[in-house]
Amino acid sequence: MKPKIFIDGEHGTTGLQIRTRMAGRADVELLSIPEAERRNNRMREDLLNAADIAILCLPDDAAKEAVAMVASNNSVRIIDTSTAHRVDPAWAYGFAEMDTEQARKIAGARHVANPGCYPTGAIGLIRPLRAAGLLPEDYPVTVNAVSGYTGGGKQLIAQMEDAGHPEHIDAPHFLYGLPLKHKHVPEMQVHGLLARAPLFSPSVGKFAQGMIVQVPLYLADLNDNASLGSIHAALADHYAGQDIVEVVNLKESAALPRVNAVELADTDRMKLFVFGTAGAPHVNLVALLDNLGKGASGAAVQNMDLMLRG
Ligand SMILES: NC(=O)C1=CN([C@@H]2O[C@H](COP(=O)(O)OP(=O)(O)OC[C@H]3O[C@@H](n4cnc5c(N)ncnc54)[C@H](OP(=O)(O)O)[C@@H]3O)[C@@H](O)[C@H]2O)C=CC1
Numbered sequence: 001m002k003p004k005i006f007i008d009g010e011h012g013t014t015g016l017q018i019r020t021r022m023a024g025r026a027d028v029e030l031l032s033i034p035e036a037e038r039r040n041n042r043m044r045e046d047l048l049n050a051a052d053i054a055i056l057c058l059p060d061d062a063a064k065e066a067v068a069m070v071a072s073n074n075s076v077r078i079i080d081t082s083t084a085h086r087v088d089p090a091w092a093y094g095f096a097e098m099d100t101e102q103a104r105k106i107a108g109a110r111h112v113a114n115p116g117c118y119p120t121g122a123i124g125l126i127r128p129l130r131a132a133g134l135l136p137e138d139y140p141v142t143v144n145a146v147s148g149y150t151g152g153g154k155q156l157i158a159q160m161e162d163a164g165h166p167e168h169i170d171a172p173h174f175l176y177g178l179p180l181k182h183k184h185v186p187e188m189q190v191h192g193l194l195a196r197a198p199l200f201s202p203s204v205g206k207f208a209q210g211m212i213v214q215v216p217l218y219l220a221d222l223n224d225n226a227s228l229g230s231i232h233a234a235l236a237d238h239y240a241g242q243d244i245v246e247v248v249n250l251k252e253s254a255a256l257p258r259v260n261a262v263e264l265a266d267t268d269r270m271k272l273f274v275f276g277t278a279g280a281p282h283v284n285l286v287a288l289l290d291n292l293g294k295g296a297s298g299a300a301v302q303n304m305d306l307m308l309r310g
């Protein structure tokens with residue numbers, strides 16, 4: 001029998017993208033709820049309990065309710081794309097490339113928390129440097145990022161695309177999260193293995209999909225006389241042999257005139273760069289991804305595949 005997959009929230013932004021990625025897959029059976037019934041709790045509960053893997057693409061509160069609906073059913077495994085369980089130690093964090101053990105943990109887990117889009121970039125840059133000992137645990141990490149507007153789900157998409165929307169946003173690029181309490185900070189700190197909460201400043205650009213995450217560093221405040229070359233080598237070693245995360249070589253990075261936020265739109269890949277000048281005091285670590293690809297739906301399908309194999 002084929003494993004049954006139910007995407008709760010399949011008609012939302014993340015859910016639809018997962019459905020697109022699953023189209024044509026003959027190895028799984030997709031359970032589906034009609035769009036008009038998407039908030040019918042009885043139907044959702046039945047479908048959740050009939051699934052081998054339920055992928056939750058819901059706001060945090062609805063995701064917690066969905067988990068409660070299958071609490072007594074040990075045969076249902078869950079991938080939650082919301083923020084609700086990302087720093088819960090009982091849940092496996094769904095970033096397979098984060099360290100050498102993570103893919104195995106995801107494969108064997110009953111509960112997997114899919115990472116946030118910004119943390120995928122930030123942790124992807126920070127964690128290998130923590131593991132290599134180059135980045136001190138108490139380093140004051142700052143994270144600056146720009147996301148495509150689909151990152152804000154159906155509501156922000158409507159505000160950006162519909163000029164007649166009562167809360168239409170006309171700005172080509174805007175900062176938000178100004179009180180510096182973004183919901184992604186805890187997972188960046190926990191899975192980045194940082195003692196101090198990173199200072200995170202997100203923004204949105206007038207493009208649908210794509211993301212740049214920047215982590216600038218002062219070399220003098222790192223360990224082991226860290227340099228442009230040693231930082232790049234640590235990242236390249238960590239991701240060697242991966243097909244999803246690519247560390248761009250220093251020569252290629254140095255020749256780039258700019259980084260285009262939408263370069264990886266509609267892909268599930270992530271590129272990491274180390275920018276700077278040999279001998280100069282700073283480096284800028286940069287992650288490039290699709291907020292809906294490796295930042296959400298692509299990672300959810302990657303985790304599902306690991307769980308099906310595990
Ligand atoms: N967009 C992105 O880039 C990313 C999103 N995520 C996370 O994925 C989750 C979904 O986000 P996203 O797809 O953007 O959001 P959307 O608003 O686009 O979609 C959410 C879907 O869930 C439905 N829904 C809301 N509340 C309930 C409920 N109580 N019961 C059943 N269905 C409900 C919505 O229906 P309705 O239309 O009626 O509101 C909608 O279909 C969120 O937790 C988000 O944080 C994670 C990574 C990236």
Ligand SMILES: CC(=O)N[C@@H](CCC(=O)OP(=O)(O)O)C(=O)O
Nearest residue numbers: 081082083116117118147151152
């Ligand atoms: C542009 C935009 O609004 N982005 C969303 C995060 C998107 C994401 O990763 O979502 P989850 O953490 O919900 O999974 C935000 O800042 O709240």
